[in-house]
Amino acid sequence: MIEVKIREEDEFIKLGQALKKAGLVDSGVEAKLAIQEGQVTVDGAVETQRGKKLQGGEIVFFQGEEIQIVR
Helix, strand or coil, X not given: CEEEECCCCCCCEEHHHHHHHCCCCCCXXXXXXXXXXXXXXXXXXXXXXXXXXXXXCCEEEECCEEEEEEC
């Protein structure tokens, strides 16, 4: 499992940013395409919004990798 920490000064991290921070995509464009194609789940449900706000505690799954969003 990969942990992605939300910066202390931020209330959330966007889904596309979380994928980049986890090192699973190289660019925002790559994140956008993967999300729009339904390849990403958040807490078990397919998420198609790149700008989905993750507050902490969510589990993101992409390409066989699990990402835990932490504060």
